[in-house]
Amino acid sequence: MGIPTDMRDAWVSHRKKSSSFMIPSPEEDLKFLRSKMCTQEGVREGMKSASIACVASAIPTLIAVRTIPWAKANLNYTAQALIISAASIAAYFITADKTILECARKNTRTLYDKSA
Numbered sequence: 001m002g003i004p005t006d007m008r009d010a011w012v013s014h015r016k017k018s019s020s021f022m023i024p025s026p027e028e029d030l031k032f033l034r035s036k037m038c039t040q041e042g043v044r045e046g047m048k049s050a051s052i053a054c055v056a057s058a059i060p061t062l063i064a065v066r067t068i069p070w071a072k073a074n075l076n077y078t079a080q081a082l083i084i085s086a087a088s089i090a091a092y093f094i095t096a097d098k099t100i101l102e103c104a105r106k107n108t109r110t111l112y113d114k115s116a
Helices: 005-019 026-067 069-074 077-115
Strands: none
Touching (some): 026 069
């Protein structure tokens, strides 16, 4: 089941040999660094947004469970956690996606302006 060891070793050595001939261009390094910065910025902004959404959804949920009779009877701890985490997860992914796309657009415009 799987690749025999001698085939695997031959494939790995072939990959190492072929990759030594490739020299990355400075432009590719810059593109990689810019994309990494965009991703890090997206994660940072997503975490900020998720923490705000967590607090903004936790307070009303916990108050409702303690004061509204229907919520008290029907929303157990798991339901409360799902409500809060769903809001946080949605806020994280939406914000991270928008931030990464905005950063990528900005980088593309910068490259276009330099070439023009």
